Amino acid sequence: MDVKTLCLGLLSLGDRSGYEIKKTLEENFRHFFRASFGSIYPALAELERAGHVVGRAIPQAGRPPKKVYGITPTGHTVLGRTLAGEEPRHIVRSEFLVLMYFAHLLPPDRLAHVIDDMIGQFENGLWADLEQYERTAPEMTPGQRFALGYGRAVVTTALAYLKRHRAELLRDAGGGAPETPVVADAGLAAAGD
Amino acid sequence: MDVKTLCLGLLSLGDRSGYEIKKTLEENFRHFFRASFGSIYPALAELERAGHVVGRAIPQAGRPPKKVYGITPTGHTVLGRTLAGEEPRHIVRSEFLVLMYFAHLLPPDRLAHVIDDMIGQFENGLWADLEQYERTAPEMTPGQRFALGYGRAVVTTALAYLKRHRAELLRDAGGGAPETPVVADAGLAAAGD
């Protein structure tokens, strides 16, 4: 699934500009999808060229004009077919967890900082969740509630895990200081350089 | 953090071939990182060129020869510096959840299939976790236990969430059949095509 399909899906819920799509993404898809302007604007242009959406420039007082897009019947058909034909993937790519895996190679203060950063990010996300839920809960579809609820459940667990195991990791990982690297296997290491 | 750093990190735990790195990734990084041969082999070649690892071809009876790499002291230094200097990201990109968000646009049987698929994947992951934990728990570092434990906690929550809300979603999302698309805003949609 690419950004094009995502834009089409969002437009199926109501007319929006590229800028507004980005905002919706940040508010509602925070926990599981993100896209930059550099992919949204070209996607919208391509969708318009293909006739799946139509754009209309809206002049605004004291603001740059915005280009609001609406989905066409063709767009609707294509969206339905695309969504139904996907074998959806679920990809997590966490440099954070890789770093934790190699915690013994980090200076203790750095390790603490990285964990606290992650905790902070998750807390912000959760706070934003709550704030957003109160604003939009009534008009949400079951699917939206399901996706948002999933994100909330997972982030809550993740946050609890980090808080529960932070001290333990900090205590136990403090062996391999950066100045005394533990050589795992002398064999090849000695041969090189 | 790129595949190069990851390979270097894995090699700091012991000598391995590219093929074995891939296997380790599948076993231990399942829940938070994956890489294909197309990125691992070039990464290893580049690391060797830079003097961070040394490779040695091992002939094998009845098998293709393997090229086992070991990290050099220089490699160790670089690894430490790289890990310490990273602002690690944590990225989730779930087409699955996007699809759930648009559940009302999917045929009910398709929706059920997609959810069951995800449940199956998570269950396989969890089963593999257990199996792997029993094999490697004793020699794990605190960081490894932390990262693995995080993955297990999150996947367990995700799985429980899917199972708990599956029926509910299937029941409530059954309104928007594909043949009666709900037009969100007649304004632009009517103007196009």
Added chain:
DNA sequence: GTGAACATGTAACGGGTTACATGATTGC
């Protein structure tokens, strides 16, 4: 006056995946 929010768009770059090329052995 400085930064944030509003607003759109392009081009270069990067890094990873997919697919291809090659080939032996083992288990079904």
Added chain:
DNA sequence: GCAATCATGTAACCCGTTACATGTTCAC
């Protein structure tokens, strides 16, 4: 006989991010 496992490597491709270009208004 066919698929899976072992084993390495290359090249084309995709698609997304980052950075740049441009400009206004409002709040501190």
